[in-house]
Amino acid sequence: MSAPRGAWADIAALGVSQIVGYGTLYYSFGTLAPAMAHDVGWPVEWVFGALSAALLAGGLVAPWTGRWLDRFGAGRVMAVGSLAAATALVAAALAPAAPAFVLALVAIEVASTFVQYGAAFPLLVQRHPATAQRSILYLTLIAGFASTLFWPLTTWLHAALSWQAVYLVFAALNLVICLPIHLWLARRPKTMPLTPDAAKPLAPPVPVKGLIPPALRGRAFLLMGLGFACQSLVVSSVLIHMLPILTALGLGLAGVMVSAVFGPAQVAGRFTLMVFGRDLSPLALAVISAALLPASLVLLAATAPSTAGAAVFAALFGLGNGLYSIVGGTLPLALFGADGYGALQGRVTSIRLVVGSIAPFAFALAADGLGTQGGLLIAAFVGCGAIVAFATVGLLTGPRVVLREANDGPP
Structure with a gap:
């Protein structure tokens, strides 16, 4: 199903804010971390440890954020978030x-x-x-350019400015670009009421019903959460250690070029899904994305130090990670429906951030004890847990799960 005409403005505006949000608050950190460590008098590893603690704090707060999204409306919460992001960047600087x-x-x-x-x-x-699943796909396609744009932008700015000045520039971007977008979205006419007592929309929305029967929702969420936890551990471990992993496997300078395949592969995967994957259900997509991640790690461990093998790894891993971002939004919607989706998404975000905060340290321990290839195989084994978890969720939905979706939303 294509996004409705009225949704395109929302998707485009959100795409811009997501590029700025991820670029300034996430992707810039790795480039600026060495200078941060120098100024605070810490080893670089300690600064990344502080980031892990911060990610953990974000994960603990995420369930409350989700409930606020449902209660006050996502546009208003995002507007407040832009102010908070700018303030926090200034405070860090x-x-x-x-x-x-x-x-x-x-x-x-x-x-x-x-x-x-x-x-x-x-x-x-x-x-x-009614069309949120397709809208989420289009949004992730746009936002996938955040790393492509902000890694070089941060490097260029930092060549002329201190990291503190770069953070002040990024704070201004959140105020000048993201805040007006989120305020505009908060004031746009709504297509559905946020609560049963809210005013009725001009036209009744098409209901989005979840696939999971009410009696099985608790079990299904635990399985889905386990799948996301396994994926988050793999993704967070490898992304933080990407260049060290490739260097330890003997790829040397070729590792830098190979890692550059990752970003375009994310976008290419989302674009391919948009064009050719219209008939895939979110559950089928979840299984595919879960399978790509461990497959790429096994391939890297088996072919190292082959540059060609590493390039295929980066492409598969980027594809799997790109689909993983989409599944995080579409699978909870397909399984549990639109009612209370903000709170549900907050719980999913919490799982991802909490596991993601400890994953780099856990991988470092595994690689230290078993070697880099051993660490990759352990991560691949954990990643296979996501395949099993998502496939088991499919069993709970019964015969209603099909690869082809009806035009009026999930069955």
Whole structure:
């Protein structure tokens, strides 16, 4: 199903805000971390450890954020989040000492739960419930350019400015670009009521019903959460350690070129899905995305130090990660429906952030004890858990799960 005409403006506006939100609050950190460590007098590893603690804090806050999205409307929460993100970036830039810097990092990650996918997906569901799955796909296609744009932009800015000045520029971007977009979205006419007592929309929305029977929802959420946890562990481990992994496997400078395949593969995967994957259900897509991640790790471990093998790994891993971002929004909607989706997405975001905060450390321990290839195989084994979890969710839905979706939404 294509997005309705009225949804395209929302998708385009959200796409811009997601590029800025992810670029300023997430992708810039790795480039600026060495300078941050130098200024606060810490080893670089400690700064990344502070980021892990901040991600954990964001994960703990995410369920509350989800409930606020349902209660107050995602557009309003995202507008507040833009203000919070700008304030947190300024606080980090002006932090007089390490403790204040760590608190500012925590504030940045908490603000991220207000403005990134965990809030953007519920906004699309609240405004366009019948076509939200396609709208989420289009949004992730646009937002997939965040790393492509902000990795070089951050490097270029940091060549002329201190990391503090770069963060001040990024704070201004959140105020000048994201805040007006989110305020505009909050004031746009709504296509469905946020609560049963809200005013009725001009036209009744097409209901989005979940696939899971009420009696099985608790079990299905546990399985879905387990699947997302396994995927988050794999994705977070490899993304943080991408270049060190390739270097340890003997790829040297070729590893830098191979890692560049990852970003375009994400976007290419989403574009391919948009063009050719219209008939795939979110559950089928979840199984495919879960399978690509461990397959890519096994391939890398088996072919190292082959540059060609590493390039295929980066392409498969980028494809799997690109689909993983989409599944995080579409699978909960397909399984549980649009009612209370903000709170549901908050719980999903919490699982991803909490597991993602400990994953890099866990992988480092595995690689230290078993070698890099052993660590990759352990991560691949954990990734296979996601395949089993999502496939088991399919069994709970019964015969209603099909690869082809009806034009009026999930069956």
